Amino acid sequence: MNDAAHPPEAAASRDFVAALRGAAPYIHAHNGRVFVVAFGGETALRPDFEQLIYDIALLHSLGVKLVLVHGVRPQIEQQLAARGQKPQFAGDLRITDAAAMECVKAAVGGLRMDIEAKLSTGLASTPMGGARLKVSGGNWVTARPVGIRDGVDHQLTGEVRRVDIASIRDVLAQDRIALLSPIGYSPTGEIFNLRAGDVAQSVATGLAADKLIFVLDSAPDRWQLADETGDAGQLPLGEAERLLAASPAPVSISAEDRALLQSALAAGRGGVKRVHLIGADPHGALLRELYTRDGCGLMFYSDENYESVREASIEDIGGILALIKPLEDSGVLVPRSREQLELEISFFDVMVRDGTVIACSALFPFPQNQMGEFSCVAVHPDYRRSGRAEALLRRAEETARKLGLKQLFSLTTHTPHWFIEHGFVQGRIEDLPMQKQRIYNYQRRSIVLLKDL
Ligand SMILES: CC(C)(COP(=O)(O)OP(=O)(O)OC[C@H]1O[C@@H](n2cnc3c(N)ncnc32)[C@H](O)[C@@H]1OP(=O)(O)O)[C@@H](O)C(=O)NCCC(=O)NCCS
Secondary structure, rough: OOOOOOHHHHHHHHHHHHHHHHHHHHHOOOOHOEEEEEHHHHHHHOOOHHHHHHHHHHHHOOOEEEEEEEOOHHHHHHHHHOOOOOHHHHHOOOOOOHHHHHHHHHHHHHHHHHHHHHOOOOOOOOOOOOOOEEEOOOOOOOEOOOOOOOOOOOEEEEEEEEOHHHHHHHHHHHEEEEEOEEEEOOOOOEEEEHHHHHHHHHHHHHHHHEEEEEEOOOHHHHHOOHOOOHOOEEEEEHHHEEEEHHHHOOOOOHHHHHHHHHHHHHHHHHOOEEEEEEOOOOOOOHHHHHHHOOOOOEEEEEEOOOOEEOOOOEEEEHHHHHHHHHHHHHOOOOOOOOOHHHHHHHHHHEEEOOOOEHHHHHHHEEHHHHHHEEEEEEEEHHHHOHHHHHHHHHHHHHHHHHHOOEOOOOOOOHHHHHHHHOOOEEEHHHHHOOHHHHHHOOOOEEEEEEEEO
């Protein structure tokens, strides 16, 4: 290639257009969704905090309905130090006496104003030019005292009792950003100091938010837990819980992050479909996590529909045969004998409900070609259109990545559009591994579909 014909600006514009086009499916998917974004007081102290605010403003402009929850721990420490007071903790939980509450009020008020000021930036010289964000807050969180635990009175440290979800929904419906501080009020007129993670969890669960995103001062993608997720950084909730329980106090996770992790898992159990943990960095971690395929943090997904997904065993053969027989009879799936299924069973995943196989799929690796065949995907007619096949595909993709495969392929006669809607593109018979080309059935004339991993 000639440099004069392809100046660097041209390459940069191509990269820009490619990146924007690559983001398009995510922009469409996130438009109108409710995301709760929680960040600690440490993040607000970072010199690059403005970048996070700019990215939050961009999310809002891209149609995401945003609830922000901020923490305030280091700011409280600063206030205590300025007044010559010592912080008091019981374990990881602050004890808030009346004097400490004055510090909490000053810290929360100060940080809230700083955040609101940053969200109000409108200079054309910043990415906020033209954003004109409207931010709302209110007495939405009702709190109760943590009380006396292990003989220690936590005084004005509280926990969430309920959240006024209807009012937050009203704010979101008016295209405003809801900003919550880690503070709650009680019916007795007291103020309580809360954990930001608890507030974020309660509000995300109450809203049945599409996503809860924790922006952490540490880098969750470097946690030991992240190693278990492979490249994708995604874990079903049940798996995350199992791993955390199995590894008591993984060294790479601080007590504070661990508490956030517990809030993240509780939100997932409470019905939030996706919980993301990302590091605060100046390079747009939030945007990369939400608008690129690979993301950059850790994600837990609710396994409500997936909890019964597992590798198939020999006992599942009867159930798989019962599921696929009608599809074989109608020519949708290629017939498989019981013997063939017995040989191939280790390549199958099944979704089981009340002991019945309600969905299955298979992933046959072709390691020499770094390809895998995603096949025999079937969902019982009573359980279709709830994302089950998609969940099986995602699981197959994770397995394929772990096996070092670079591409999936599928052969179908009846269902090409389902595959195309899930990221496959039409290919040619010559794109298949040679082994597969040799047995390609020219009468059946299946369509070849390919998906890069
Ligand atoms: C294709 C199949 C596996 C999808 O299962 P599912 O759990 O319902 O899939 P999901 O919930 O992830 O996706 C549902 C979407 O796929 C669409 N879909 C289902 N079959 C489709 C087809 N043949 N062509 C195009 N779209 C299809 C549904 O209409 C639905 O989209 P919508 O709600 O926007 O209308 C299921 O319909 C099935 O078992 N079909 C028979 C077997 C088969 O064709 N297998 C593939 C060949 S290997």
